Amino acid sequence: MEKEKVYIVGAGVSGLVAALELEKAGFSPIILEGSDTIGGRMKTDEVDGFLLDHGFQVLNTAYPEAKKYLDFQGLKLKTFDPGAVIFDEKDSYLISDPMRNPLKVVGMAFSKVGNFLDKVKMFSLTQELKKQSNEEIFSKPAVPTLQYLKDYGFSPTIIENFFKPFFRGIFLEKHLNTSSRMFEFVFKMFALGHAAVPEKGMGEIPKMLRKQLSSTQIYFETRVKEIQGNAIHLENGEVIIADRIIVAVQPDRVMKQLQGQFAPSRKVINLYFTLQKSFMARPMIGLVKGDHLVNNLVFMDDVSPAYSKGDRSLLSVTVLESDLEEKDLVKEVQLELAGISGVKAEYFKYLKGYWIDYALPNLDDLRYSMPLTECKITDQVYLAGDYLLNGSINAAMTSGRTAAEAIVHSYMRTH
Numbered sequence: 001m002e003k004e005k006v007y008i009v010g011a012g013v014s015g016l017v018a019a020l021e022l023e024k025a026g027f028s029p030i031i032l033e034g035s036d037t038i039g040g041r042m043k044t045d046e047v048d049g050f051l052l053d054h055g056f057q058v059l060n061t062a063y064p065e066a067k068k069y070l071d072f073q074g075l076k077l078k079t080f081d082p083g084a085v086i087f088d089e090k091d092s093y094l095i096s097d098p099m100r101n102p103l104k105v106v107g108m109a110f111s112k113v114g115n116f117l118d119k120v121k122m123f124s125l126t127q128e129l130k131k132q133s134n135e136e137i138f139s140k141p142a143v144p145t146l147q148y149l150k151d152y153g154f155s156p157t158i159i160e161n162f163f164k165p166f167f168r169g170i171f172l173e174k175h176l177n178t179s180s181r182m183f184e185f186v187f188k189m190f191a192l193g194h195a196a197v198p199e200k201g202m203g204e205i206p207k208m209l210r211k212q213l214s215s216t217q218i219y220f221e222t223r224v225k226e227i228q229g230n231a232i233h234l235e236n237g238e239v240i241i242a243d244r245i246i247v248a249v250q251p252d253r254v255m256k257q258l259q260g261q262f263a264p265s266r267k268v269i270n271l272y273f274t275l276q277k278s279f280m281a282r283p284m285i286g287l288v289k290g291d292h293l294v295n296n297l298v299f300m301d302d303v304s305p306a307y308s309k310g311d312r313s314l315l316s317v318t319v320l321e322s323d324l325e326e327k328d329l330v331k332e333v334q335l336e337l338a339g340i341s342g343v344k345a346e347y348f349k350y351l352k353g354y355w356i357d358y359a360l361p362n363l364d365d366l367r368y369s370m371p372l373t374e375c376k377i378t379d380q381v382y383l384a385g386d387y388l389l390n391g392s393i394n395a396a397m398t399s400g401r402t403a404a405e406a407i408v409h410s411y412m413r414t415h
């Protein structure tokens with residue numbers, strides 16, 4: 001029996017998960033994707049034998065939705081060592097496991113980033129959060145993360161030396177204004193799981209979702225201009241009449257009435273350099289303390305050797321904000337890298353940079369999940385996308401599943 005024709009706008013993670021759930025219920029959805037490939041914000045390019053993710057990002061192995069939709073073994077996940085190497089102008093030090101096992105971090109090492117009470121507080125926070133469900137975490141009152149850390153009693157030293165560089169790189173904003181709900185969620189995920197990348201890059205994640213689809217059709221380079229009722233107007237002038245539509249992209253792009261409803265998104269710049277040899281030589285994230293262009297850095301082939309086919313190491317550098325032209329930014333970053341590593345600036349060979357204007361949605365009210373009824377705008381139009389909940393792979397997956405479930409639920413009631 002031919003069920004309703006469901007169109008999904010966008011082949012990012014949320015759109016692909018929506019298709020997967022619709023297929024499970026017997027639908028054969030059609031995805032309309034504006035670009036020439038799947039993955040949206042999660043893509044990997046191959047350039048000169050190096051794998052370049054579009055922006056440094058990681059999968060946390062504790063994400064509940066990721067466990068449902070991904071086969072971690074099939075992805076050959078490569079995990080980061082927990083903790084971070086912290087660089088300042090004169091020194092670098094390793095803090096081994098502050099969110100999973102704070103009391104095990106050797107006193108001397110910890111004393112570089114915080115005091116003994118910070119260590120005890122890290123431990124109690126870890127224990128408290130592990131006991132709370134994700135739903136509970138996201139229903140607590142929200143305050144800016146920086147205020148939360150101060151209220152919790154963390155010292156200014158650990159806030160400056162660890163929390164700021166670590167969470168700036170996750171929230172993609174400098175002041176830790178992001179809601180404490182997201183802080184607690186991410187902290188809990190790091191306490192329970194590991195940061196990881198698939199052996200061959202983050203782009204493998206949407207590819208694995210796509211492989212599970214059997215009756216979904218995907219049309220590429222099919223940009224939607226506007227949705228009116230159940231009519232999908234394409235940029236090329238065609239009009240498609242759908243039974244139902246899942247908008248798996250921030251909806252102001254395709255629904256004129258929603259324009260101006262969203263705060264400007266968080267941006268990020270990701271620069272890739274190659275170097276003869278990693279100066280970290282361990283699968284760990286490097287954080288740069290203080291006010292620098294470079295916020296965090298990782299030698300990707302220390303985590304997964306497949307990121308570099310040749311004999312040079314691949315360095316991924318995250319810059320949160322800069323108006324500099326590419327040439328000038330690269331030069332400044334090379335100087336900063338030389339400053340923290342002692343390796344000459346010119347040895348950092350620039351490979352490619354990504355200026356990502358839409359990296360994370362900028363949200364006031366962060367949530368973990370939503371009721372089925374909320375993602376339904378009209379009888380025909382349903383919403384999906386991380387912007388509905390919080391900026392994470394887990395949220396993108398949850399939103400896609402919820403939109404599909406809402407359609408199935410509504411279909412069952414009317415048929």
Ligand SMILES: Cc1cc2nc3c(=O)[nH]c(=O)nc-3n(C[C@H](O)[C@H](O)[C@H](O)COP(=O)(O)OP(=O)(O)OC[C@H]3O[C@@H](n4cnc5c(N)ncnc54)[C@H](O)[C@@H]3O)c2cc1C
Pocket residue numbers: 009010011012013014015032033034035038039040041042054055056057058059060222223224225248249250253254268356358359360384385386387390391392393394396
């Ligand atoms: C640099 C960076 C770092 C990140 N770090 C992490 C991290 O460490 N951990 C984590 O959990 N999450 C991270 N994220 C967030 C995560 O990548 C996103 O939450 C997730 O990929 C969002 O998926 P989505 O389907 O909601 O949206 P998108 O991936 O944005 O998908 C939308 C799709 O719609 C298509 N589209 C847009 N407009 C149209 C149109 N008019 N017509 C047709 N198609 C259209 C787009 O081409 C795209 O394919 C990061 C993101 C970035 C960019």
